[in-house]
Structures are given as C-alpha cells and as structure tokens.
Amino acid sequence: MSATVRAADVSVGTELPEQTYPVTRAGLVRYAGASGDFNPIHWNERVATEVGLPGVIAHGMLTMALAARAVTAWAGDPAALVEYHVRFGRPVVVPDDDTGARVTVRGRVGALSEDGRARVDLTVTSAGEKVLSLARATVQLA
Amino acid sequence: MALDPALVGRSYPPSALYEVSRQKIVEFAEAIGETDPVHRDAEAAHAAGHPDVIAPPTFAIALTLSAAGVVAEDPDVALDYSRVVHGEQRFTHHRPIRAGDRLVATPTIEAVRSVGGNDLLTTRVDVATEDGEPVCSATSMLVARGTA
Numbered sequence: 001m002s003a004t005v006r007a008a009d010v011s012v013g014t015e016l017p018e019q020t021y022p023v024t025r026a027g028l029v030r031y032a033g034a035s036g037d038f039n040p041i042h043w044n045e046r047v048a049t050e051v052g053l054p055g056v057i058a059h060g061m062l063t064m065a066l067a068a069r070a071v072t073a074w075a076g077d078p079a080a081l082v083e084y085h086v087r088f089g090r091p092v093v094v095p096d097d098d099t100g101a102r103v104t105v106r107g108r109v110g111a112l113s114e115d116g117r118a119r120v121d122l123t124v125t126s127a128g129e130k131v132l133s134l135a136r137a138t139v140q141l142a
Numbered sequence: 143m144a145l146d147p148a149l150v151g152r153s154y155p156p157s158a159l160y161e162v163s164r165q166k167i168v169e170f171a172e173a174i175g176e177t178d179p180v181h182r183d184a185e186a187a188h189a190a191g192h193p194d195v196i197a198p199p200t201f202a203i204a205l206t207l208s209a210a211g212v213v214a215e216d217p218d219v220a221l222d223y224s225r226v227v228h229g230e231q232r233f234t235h236h237r238p239i240r241a242g243d244r245l246v247a248t249p250t251i252e253a254v255r256s257v258g259g260n261d262l263l264t265t266r267v268d269v270a271t272e273d274g275e276p277v278c279s280a281t282s283m284l285v286a287r288g289t290a
Contacts, residue, residue, distance in 0.1 A: 027173070034170045036208065065174040069176055078176070083233070086230065
C-alpha cells in the first residue's frame with residue numbers, strides 16, 4: 001500500500017512520463033453507465049448541438065479520471081493520490097468515428113512537502129488545446 | 143435569479159446506503175481504461191495491503207453526483223440543469239474506497255457566488271462508512287450559465 005516512487009528520488013521540476021489516452025463515442029457510453037452520468041450531451045449529437053456545443057463532448061469527470069491515471073501510473077499506486085483538484089476549461093469534443101479524440105497528460109512536480117507528499121501540476125490537452133485550466137494532484141510518495 | 147448567500151452551510155440528510163461491489167469497481171476501472179490489478183484482483187489488492195479491491199481515485203463520483211443532485215433540486219436552490227456545466231471538482235481521500243464498503247454521502251453547500259451573470263454553486267459531499275469512518279470528500283462547483 002505505497003507508492004513505488006520515493007520522495008528522495010523526486011525534486012521540484014521532476015517530469016512525469018507523458019501519456020495519451022483515446023476517447024471514443026463507445027467509451028463515453030461505457031463511462032456514462034459506469035458513473036451514472038447520463039447527460040445526453042455526452043452521447044447525443046442533436047442535444048449537444050442544440051445547447052450550443054460543437055458536438056458530443058466527453059464527461060469532464062472522464063478527462064479527470066484519465067489525468068489521474070497518468071499520476072498513479074507514475075506513482076505506482078492508485079491509493080497514493082490523496083488530493084486532486086481540477087478546473088474544467090474547454091470540452092473534449094469526440095467525433096463520431098472509430099478514432100475519437102485523444103487526451104494527452106503531462107505532469108511536473110510543483111512542490112514537495114516534508115511528509116513525502118508531492119504536488120503534481122498537470123497539463124491536459126486535446127487537439128492541441130488545454131482542456132483542464134487547472135489540475136493538481138497530491139501524491140503520497142514512499 | 144441569483145442564489146441566496148444564506149444557503150452557505152446548509153446540510154442535507156445522508157444519502158441512502160451505497161454498497162460498493164467488486165463488479166462496480168471493475169466496471170468503473172474498465173470505463174476509464176485503468177488496468178492496475180488492485181482494482182480487479184483481490185489477491186493483488188491484499189498484496190498491496192488493502193482488505194479488498196480498491197476503487198480508482200475518481201470512483202466516488204458514482205455516489206456523490208446524485209447526492210449533489212439533491213442540492214440542485216432543493217426548491218431554494220432550483221438550479222436549471224439545462225444550463226449547468228461542471229466548473230471544478232476536488233477529491234480529498236482519507237483512504238481508498240474498497241469493495242464491501244457500506245457508504246453514505248452527506249452534501250453541504252460550501253459556497254454560492256454570482257459572477258458575470260452566472261450562478262456558481264459549490265457543494266461538498268462527505269463520504270463516510272455507515273459507522274461514521276470518513277472515507278473521502280468530493281467538492282463540485284457547478285456553473286449555471288446566465289441565471290444570476
């Protein structure tokens with residue numbers, strides 16, 4: 001029950017491996033079912049465009065979950081993430097094709113505390129635009 | 143209509159009991175593409191020091207979204223859901239949610255603001271076991287566009 005990354009091996013500025021995750025329409029349907037968020041803007045093009053969106057968009061919470069994967073994959077332990085805050089900036093538009101959208105997650109250690117916690121500042125983009133305007137994860141390191 | 147600042151601090155009754163199953167955790171992990179065995183294999187979870195498989199860090203939304211919905215439906219709040227977008231989300235974990243947990247979610251209004259014609263409603267949902275052990279808090283900021 002601990003991270004595989006040791007605080008002693010991390011410093012402010014340490015970069016996490018960049019990760020890219022695909023998001024497809026089928027994936028949105030699956031996430032809707034798993035999370036219980038059935039808002040039609042995440043699966044119905046007609047409703048999405050009626051409310052002024054460019055098309056069907058991913059659940060913000062799915063983008064948040066993908067960004068967390070990049071953090072816990074680096075830390076080596078999903079239980080190491082103790083605090084996590086994001087601000088949703090732009091929607092991830094998911095085209096109706098077999099490729100979908102791609103969400104890219106970059107991370108950098110922005111602060112370290114004496115109790116071995118690292119604050120990871122995340123940059124999360126899709127189609128070259130930042131989709132989370134603020135994303136910070138606090139990880140308990142070994 | 144702008145939200146009344148007097149709403150800040152209002153708490154709501156705890157949700158119905160939510161029983162966390164291994165299957166629901168696997169379903170959620172698959173939906174976010176997470177393959178770490180601690181989410182699906184009890185042996186792997188035990189080896190990592192957990193009593194059972196653990197949920198991914200954002201799993202709590204499966205319970206807290208509907209708990210926060212109770213706030214939005216409060217006649218004194220009456221948020222127009224067709225105008226609502228999710229502005230911010232925070233999770234504070236005391237320990238991972240795990241299979242077998244029997245959880246209740248208790249919402250509290252943490253902040254209301256009106257900015258640029260939009261109503262901003264911040265709700266904190268505290269998740270605890272039915273015995274009162276704190277598990278996590280999920281704080282959602284919702285933006286109702288053009289309602290203030």
